[in-house]
Amino acid sequence: MKKTILTGLRPTGNLHFGxxxxxxxxxxxxxxxxxxxxxxxxxxxxxDNFNNPEKVRTNVYEITKDLLSIGLDPKNVHFFIQSxxxxxxELTVFYSNLVTVSRLQRNPTVKTEISQKKELFGNNGxxxxxxxxxxxxxxxxxxxxxxxECVPVGDDQLPxxxxxxxxxxxxxxxxxxxxxxxxxxLSTTPRIKGLDGNEKMGKSLGNAIxxxxxxxxxxxxxxxxxxxxxxxKKDDPxxxxxxxxxxxxxxxxxxxxxxxxxxxxxEGQRGCVxxxxxxxxxxxxxxxxxxEKRKYYDDxxxxxxxxxxxxxxxxxxxxxETIKEVKKAMKIDxxx
Ligand code: TRP
Numbered sequence: 081m082k083k084t085i086l087t088g089l090r091p092t093g094n095l096h097f098g099x100x101x102x103x104x105x106x107x108x109x110x111x112x113x114x115x116x117x118x119x120x121x122x123x124x125x126x127x128d129n130f131n132n133p134e135k136v137r138t139n140v141y142e143i144t145k146d147l148l149s150i151g152l153d154p155k156n157v158h159f160f161i162q163s164x165x166x167x168x169x170e171l172t173v174f175y176s177n178l179v180t181v182s183r184l185q186r187n188p189t190v191k192t193e194i195s196q197k198k199e200l201f202g203n204n205g206x207x208x209x210x211x212x213x214x215x216x217x218x219x220x221x222x223x224x225x226x227x228x229e230c231v232p233v234g235d236d237q238l239p240x241x242x243x244x245x246x247x248x249x250x251x252x253x254x255x256x257x258x259x260x261x262x263x264x265x266l267s268t269t270p271r272i273k274g275l276d277g278n279e280k281m282g283k284s285l286g287n288a289i290x291x292x293x294x295x296x297x298x299x300x301x302x303x304x305x306x307x308x309x310x311x312x313k314k315d316d317p318x319x320x321x322x323x324x325x326x327x328x329x330x331x332x333x334x335x336x337x338x339x340x341x342x343x344x345x346x347e348g349q350r351g352c353v354x355x356x357x358x359x360x361x362x363x364x365x366x367x368x369x370x371x372e373k374r375k376y377y378d379d380x381x382x383x384x385x386x387x388x389x390x391x392x393x394x395x396x397x398x399x400x401e402t403i404k405e406v407k408k409a410m411k412i413d414x415x416x
Pocket of ligand 1: 086087088089090119121124219222223231232233237
Protein backbone atom coordinates (compact mmCIF):
# COMPACT_ATOMS: atom_id res chain seq x y z
CA MET A 81 0.00 0.00 0.00
CA LYS A 82 1.27 3.40 -0.99
CA LYS A 83 1.40 6.08 1.67
CA THR A 84 -0.95 9.02 1.28
CA ILE A 85 0.49 12.45 0.82
CA LEU A 86 -1.36 15.69 0.65
CA THR A 87 -0.14 19.11 -0.19
CA GLY A 88 -1.78 22.32 -1.27
CA LEU A 89 -1.25 25.61 -3.01
CA ARG A 90 -3.12 28.87 -2.79
CA PRO A 91 -4.28 29.90 -6.26
CA THR A 92 -3.16 33.52 -6.10
CA GLY A 93 -0.65 33.65 -8.96
CA ASN A 94 1.40 31.59 -11.39
CA LEU A 95 4.19 29.28 -10.22
CA HIS A 96 7.67 30.76 -10.27
CA PHE A 97 11.17 29.30 -10.07
CA GLY A 98 11.03 29.34 -6.29
CA UNK A 99 7.99 27.06 -6.34
CA UNK A 100 9.53 24.82 -8.97
CA UNK A 101 12.95 24.25 -7.38
CA UNK A 102 11.60 24.35 -3.84
CA UNK A 103 8.66 22.02 -4.37
CA UNK A 104 7.35 21.19 -7.86
CA UNK A 105 10.47 19.37 -8.95
CA UNK A 106 10.33 17.09 -5.90
CA UNK A 107 6.62 16.41 -6.41
CA UNK A 108 7.39 15.43 -9.96
CA UNK A 109 10.04 12.95 -8.80
CA UNK A 110 7.97 11.30 -6.07
CA UNK A 111 4.58 11.26 -7.78
CA UNK A 112 4.70 7.50 -8.50
CA UNK A 113 5.60 6.51 -5.00
CA UNK A 114 2.57 7.84 -3.15
CA UNK A 115 -1.15 8.15 -3.27
CA UNK A 116 -0.88 11.85 -4.01
CA UNK A 117 -3.59 14.44 -3.31
CA UNK A 118 -2.86 17.94 -4.56
CA UNK A 119 -5.23 20.58 -3.33
CA UNK A 120 -5.88 23.83 -5.12
CA UNK A 121 -6.70 25.72 -1.94
CA UNK A 122 -9.19 28.29 -3.22
CA UNK A 123 -10.98 28.63 0.12
CA UNK A 124 -7.67 29.35 1.84
CA UNK A 125 -6.77 31.84 -0.94
CA UNK A 126 -10.02 33.66 -0.24
CA UNK A 127 -9.06 34.20 3.42
CA ASP A 128 -6.82 37.05 2.30
CA ASN A 129 -8.38 37.62 -1.14
CA PHE A 130 -12.06 37.60 -0.19
CA ASN A 131 -12.41 40.94 -1.97
CA ASN A 132 -10.96 39.57 -5.20
CA PRO A 133 -12.81 36.40 -6.19
CA GLU A 134 -11.98 36.83 -9.88
CA LYS A 135 -8.27 36.56 -9.13
CA VAL A 136 -8.73 33.31 -7.22
CA ARG A 137 -10.98 31.81 -9.88
CA THR A 138 -8.54 32.58 -12.70
CA ASN A 139 -5.59 31.25 -10.79
CA VAL A 140 -7.24 27.91 -10.03
CA TYR A 141 -6.81 27.17 -13.73
CA GLU A 142 -3.47 28.94 -14.11
CA ILE A 143 -1.86 27.02 -11.28
CA THR A 144 -3.31 23.71 -12.46
CA LYS A 145 -1.82 24.30 -15.90
CA ASP A 146 1.52 25.22 -14.34
CA LEU A 147 1.53 21.98 -12.35
CA LEU A 148 0.58 19.89 -15.36
CA SER A 149 3.22 21.57 -17.48
CA ILE A 150 6.03 20.51 -15.13
CA GLY A 151 4.98 16.91 -15.67
CA LEU A 152 2.70 16.07 -12.78
CA ASP A 153 0.57 13.31 -14.20
CA PRO A 154 -3.13 13.10 -13.30
CA LYS A 155 -2.70 9.33 -13.38
CA ASN A 156 -0.57 9.68 -10.26
CA VAL A 157 -1.80 12.90 -8.73
CA HIS A 158 -5.39 13.71 -7.73
CA PHE A 159 -5.77 17.41 -8.45
CA PHE A 160 -8.76 18.78 -6.59
CA ILE A 161 -10.46 22.05 -5.71
CA GLN A 162 -10.85 22.72 -2.00
CA SER A 163 -14.23 24.46 -2.20
CA UNK A 164 -15.71 21.40 -3.92
CA UNK A 165 -15.10 19.30 -0.81
CA UNK A 166 -17.68 20.42 1.77
CA UNK A 167 -16.32 17.83 4.24
CA UNK A 168 -13.24 20.04 4.68
CA UNK A 169 -15.48 22.89 5.81
CA GLU A 170 -17.30 20.56 8.20
CA LEU A 171 -14.08 19.32 9.74
CA THR A 172 -12.89 22.90 10.10
CA VAL A 173 -15.90 23.68 12.27
CA PHE A 174 -15.37 20.59 14.42
CA TYR A 175 -11.66 21.26 14.88
CA SER A 176 -12.23 24.90 15.77
CA ASN A 177 -13.23 23.75 19.27
CA LEU A 178 -9.85 22.10 19.72
CA VAL A 179 -7.66 25.14 19.31
CA THR A 180 -7.45 28.35 21.30
CA VAL A 181 -7.48 31.80 19.76
CA SER A 182 -4.22 32.66 21.50
CA ARG A 183 -2.54 29.56 20.05
CA LEU A 184 -3.53 30.73 16.56
CA GLN A 185 -2.27 34.23 17.30
CA ARG A 186 1.08 32.76 18.30
CA ASN A 187 1.46 30.68 15.13
CA PRO A 188 4.68 32.05 13.54
CA THR A 189 3.44 31.66 9.95
CA VAL A 190 0.22 33.48 10.73
CA LYS A 191 2.13 36.21 12.58
CA THR A 192 4.48 36.79 9.65
CA GLU A 193 1.60 36.93 7.21
CA ILE A 194 -0.35 39.40 9.33
CA SER A 195 2.66 41.72 9.42
CA GLN A 196 2.98 41.45 5.63
CA LYS A 197 -0.66 42.30 5.03
CA LYS A 198 -1.03 45.63 6.81
CA GLU A 199 -3.39 47.00 4.19
CA LEU A 200 -5.84 44.19 4.84
CA PHE A 201 -5.32 43.50 8.54
CA GLY A 202 -4.07 46.82 9.95
CA ASN A 203 -0.67 47.82 11.32
CA ASN A 204 -0.84 45.55 14.34
CA GLY A 205 -3.23 42.99 12.94
CA UNK A 206 -6.14 44.69 14.69
CA UNK A 207 -8.39 44.12 11.65
CA UNK A 208 -7.58 40.46 11.25
CA UNK A 209 -10.57 38.41 10.19
CA UNK A 210 -11.84 35.33 11.95
CA UNK A 211 -11.34 33.43 8.68
CA UNK A 212 -7.70 34.32 8.24
CA UNK A 213 -6.79 33.71 11.87
CA UNK A 214 -8.45 30.33 11.59
CA UNK A 215 -6.92 29.16 8.34
CA UNK A 216 -4.47 26.82 10.12
CA UNK A 217 -7.53 24.96 11.42
CA UNK A 218 -8.86 24.70 7.90
CA UNK A 219 -5.44 23.48 6.73
CA UNK A 220 -5.54 20.79 9.42
CA UNK A 221 -8.89 19.77 7.92
CA UNK A 222 -7.30 19.68 4.43
CA UNK A 223 -4.65 17.28 5.60
CA UNK A 224 -6.70 14.98 7.79
CA UNK A 225 -9.69 14.80 5.47
CA UNK A 226 -7.60 12.57 3.20
CA UNK A 227 -5.70 10.87 6.02
CA UNK A 228 -2.56 12.53 4.78
CA GLU A 229 0.47 10.82 6.32
CA CYS A 230 3.15 13.01 4.77
CA VAL A 231 2.84 16.65 3.85
CA PRO A 232 5.52 17.95 1.46
CA VAL A 233 6.13 21.59 2.36
CA GLY A 234 8.72 24.32 2.64
CA ASP A 235 10.00 25.34 6.06
CA ASP A 236 7.64 28.34 6.19
CA GLN A 237 4.77 25.84 6.55
CA LEU A 238 6.18 23.88 9.49
CA PRO A 239 4.23 25.81 12.15
CA UNK A 240 1.04 24.92 10.28
CA UNK A 241 1.87 21.23 10.26
CA UNK A 242 2.72 21.40 13.94
CA UNK A 243 -0.62 23.06 14.61
CA UNK A 244 -2.33 20.27 12.66
CA UNK A 245 -0.51 17.63 14.69
CA UNK A 246 -1.71 19.25 17.92
CA UNK A 247 -5.31 19.30 16.70
CA UNK A 248 -5.11 15.65 15.64
CA UNK A 249 -3.71 14.55 19.01
CA UNK A 250 -6.37 16.48 20.85
CA UNK A 251 -9.11 15.05 18.64
CA UNK A 252 -7.85 11.49 19.10
CA UNK A 253 -7.52 11.88 22.86
CA UNK A 254 -11.13 13.03 23.19
CA UNK A 255 -12.99 11.10 20.50
CA UNK A 256 -10.77 8.05 19.90
CA UNK A 257 -7.90 7.19 17.58
CA UNK A 258 -9.50 8.13 14.29
CA UNK A 259 -7.07 10.56 12.70
CA UNK A 260 -3.47 10.13 11.57
CA UNK A 261 -0.78 12.43 12.91
CA UNK A 262 0.88 13.76 9.75
CA UNK A 263 4.62 14.12 9.20
CA UNK A 264 6.10 17.02 7.25
CA UNK A 265 8.20 16.04 4.26
CA LEU A 266 10.55 18.99 4.27
CA SER A 267 11.96 20.34 1.04
CA THR A 268 15.74 20.11 1.03
CA THR A 269 16.30 22.86 -1.51
CA PRO A 270 17.32 26.20 -0.07
CA ARG A 271 15.10 29.15 -0.95
CA ILE A 272 15.56 30.40 -4.50
CA LYS A 273 16.78 33.99 -4.65
CA GLY A 274 15.15 36.69 -6.77
CA LEU A 275 16.57 38.33 -9.90
CA ASP A 276 17.53 41.32 -7.74
CA GLY A 277 19.53 39.21 -5.29
CA ASN A 278 16.80 39.24 -2.64
CA GLU A 279 16.88 36.11 -0.48
CA LYS A 280 13.31 35.39 -1.48
CA MET A 281 11.63 35.23 -4.86
CA GLY A 282 8.08 36.50 -4.80
CA LYS A 283 5.33 38.08 -6.79
CA SER A 284 5.01 41.05 -4.48
CA LEU A 285 8.77 41.61 -4.68
CA GLY A 286 8.67 41.83 -8.48
CA ASN A 287 11.80 39.68 -8.79
CA ALA A 288 10.41 36.36 -9.95
CA ILE A 289 10.78 34.25 -13.07
CA UNK A 290 7.57 32.38 -13.87
CA UNK A 291 7.33 29.02 -15.55
CA UNK A 292 4.73 30.61 -17.83
CA UNK A 293 6.98 33.57 -18.85
CA UNK A 294 7.36 34.10 -22.60
CA UNK A 295 10.77 34.22 -24.32
CA UNK A 296 10.44 37.97 -24.59
CA UNK A 297 9.76 38.36 -20.87
CA UNK A 298 12.66 36.08 -19.93
CA UNK A 299 14.88 38.15 -22.17
CA UNK A 300 13.92 41.39 -20.47
CA UNK A 301 14.13 40.01 -16.96
CA UNK A 302 17.56 38.44 -17.36
CA UNK A 303 19.02 41.51 -19.05
CA UNK A 304 18.01 43.40 -15.90
CA UNK A 305 19.31 40.84 -13.38
CA UNK A 306 21.79 41.82 -10.67
CA UNK A 307 25.48 41.16 -11.42
CA UNK A 308 28.65 41.89 -9.41
CA UNK A 309 28.29 45.65 -8.86
CA UNK A 310 32.07 46.02 -8.48
CA UNK A 311 32.59 44.95 -12.07
CA UNK A 312 32.72 48.09 -14.21
CA LYS A 313 34.37 47.08 -17.46
CA LYS A 314 33.72 44.03 -19.59
CA ASP A 315 37.12 42.47 -18.80
CA ASP A 316 37.28 43.27 -15.09
CA PRO A 317 37.63 40.10 -13.02
CA UNK A 318 34.50 39.58 -10.94
CA UNK A 319 32.95 37.46 -8.21
CA UNK A 320 30.34 35.02 -9.59
CA UNK A 321 29.13 34.23 -6.09
CA UNK A 322 27.39 37.61 -5.80
CA UNK A 323 26.00 37.52 -9.34
CA UNK A 324 22.40 36.44 -9.99
CA UNK A 325 23.20 35.55 -13.59
CA UNK A 326 25.71 32.95 -12.40
CA UNK A 327 23.24 31.85 -9.74
CA UNK A 328 20.62 31.05 -12.38
CA UNK A 329 23.20 29.44 -14.67
CA UNK A 330 23.75 27.01 -11.80
CA UNK A 331 20.03 26.17 -11.79
CA UNK A 332 19.47 25.63 -15.50
CA UNK A 333 22.84 25.09 -17.22
CA UNK A 334 25.04 21.97 -17.37
CA UNK A 335 28.06 21.40 -15.16
CA UNK A 336 30.66 21.88 -17.88
CA UNK A 337 29.26 25.28 -18.84
CA UNK A 338 28.85 26.32 -15.23
CA UNK A 339 32.52 25.63 -14.45
CA UNK A 340 33.61 27.49 -17.55
CA UNK A 341 31.42 30.49 -16.74
CA UNK A 342 32.77 30.60 -13.19
CA UNK A 343 36.43 30.54 -14.13
CA UNK A 344 36.07 32.96 -17.05
CA UNK A 345 34.19 35.39 -14.84
CA UNK A 346 36.85 35.26 -12.11
CA GLU A 347 39.60 35.80 -14.66
CA GLY A 348 37.92 38.72 -16.41
CA GLN A 349 37.41 36.81 -19.65
CA ARG A 350 33.65 37.13 -19.75
CA GLY A 351 31.43 40.14 -20.21
CA CYS A 352 28.11 40.31 -18.39
CA VAL A 353 26.10 40.89 -21.57
CA UNK A 354 27.47 37.74 -23.18
CA UNK A 355 26.88 35.85 -19.95
CA UNK A 356 23.28 37.06 -19.79
CA UNK A 357 22.65 36.07 -23.40
CA UNK A 358 23.94 32.59 -22.69
CA UNK A 359 21.68 32.39 -19.66
CA UNK A 360 18.67 33.42 -21.75
CA UNK A 361 19.46 30.58 -24.11
CA UNK A 362 19.92 28.03 -21.32
CA UNK A 363 16.75 29.24 -19.64
CA UNK A 364 14.73 28.90 -22.84
CA UNK A 365 16.08 25.39 -23.37
CA UNK A 366 15.12 24.52 -19.81
CA UNK A 367 11.63 25.98 -20.26
CA UNK A 368 10.99 24.48 -23.69
CA UNK A 369 9.31 21.21 -22.62
CA UNK A 370 7.37 23.06 -19.91
CA UNK A 371 6.12 25.60 -22.46
CA GLU A 372 5.12 22.88 -24.90
CA LYS A 373 3.01 21.11 -22.31
CA ARG A 374 1.50 24.37 -21.18
CA LYS A 375 0.54 25.29 -24.72
CA TYR A 376 -1.25 21.97 -25.04
CA TYR A 377 -3.37 22.70 -21.96
CA ASP A 378 -3.93 26.32 -23.01
CA ASP A 379 -5.32 24.99 -26.28
CA UNK A 380 -7.38 22.29 -24.55
CA UNK A 381 -8.98 23.92 -21.50
CA UNK A 382 -11.70 21.26 -21.39
CA UNK A 383 -9.00 18.73 -20.57
CA UNK A 384 -7.86 20.80 -17.58
CA UNK A 385 -11.44 20.93 -16.40
CA UNK A 386 -11.76 17.17 -16.75
CA UNK A 387 -8.58 16.56 -14.74
CA UNK A 388 -9.84 18.79 -11.93
CA UNK A 389 -13.28 17.24 -11.99
CA UNK A 390 -12.03 13.67 -11.85
CA UNK A 391 -9.46 14.44 -9.17
CA UNK A 392 -12.11 16.21 -7.14
CA UNK A 393 -14.47 13.25 -7.42
CA UNK A 394 -11.75 10.92 -6.20
CA UNK A 395 -10.89 13.26 -3.31
CA UNK A 396 -14.56 13.56 -2.40
CA UNK A 397 -14.91 9.79 -2.02
CA UNK A 398 -12.11 9.71 0.48
CA UNK A 399 -13.43 12.80 2.29
CA UNK A 400 -16.84 11.16 2.71
CA GLU A 401 -15.26 8.13 4.37
CA THR A 402 -13.35 10.32 6.79
CA ILE A 403 -16.30 12.50 7.76
CA LYS A 404 -18.39 9.42 8.45
CA GLU A 405 -15.84 8.10 10.91
CA VAL A 406 -15.33 11.50 12.47
CA LYS A 407 -19.03 12.14 13.01
CA LYS A 408 -19.53 8.70 14.46
CA ALA A 409 -16.67 9.25 16.89
CA MET A 410 -18.11 12.63 17.86
CA LYS A 411 -21.56 11.11 18.33
CA ILE A 412 -23.15 13.36 15.73
CA ASP A 413 -23.98 10.61 13.24
CA UNK A 414 -27.78 10.97 13.31
CA UNK A 415 -29.16 10.00 9.95
CA UNK A 416 -26.94 7.78 7.89
N1 TRP B 1 -0.71 27.10 3.22
C1 TRP B 1 -0.16 26.60 2.00
C2 TRP B 1 0.55 27.75 1.27
O1 TRP B 1 0.26 28.88 1.52
C3 TRP B 1 -1.18 25.98 1.06
C4 TRP B 1 -1.94 24.82 1.64
C5 TRP B 1 -3.30 24.73 1.78
C6 TRP B 1 -1.40 23.58 2.11
N2 TRP B 1 -3.63 23.55 2.30
C7 TRP B 1 -2.51 22.81 2.52
C8 TRP B 1 -0.08 23.07 2.20
C9 TRP B 1 -2.33 21.53 3.05
C10 TRP B 1 0.08 21.78 2.76
C11 TRP B 1 -1.03 21.03 3.18
O2 TRP B 1 1.37 27.49 0.43
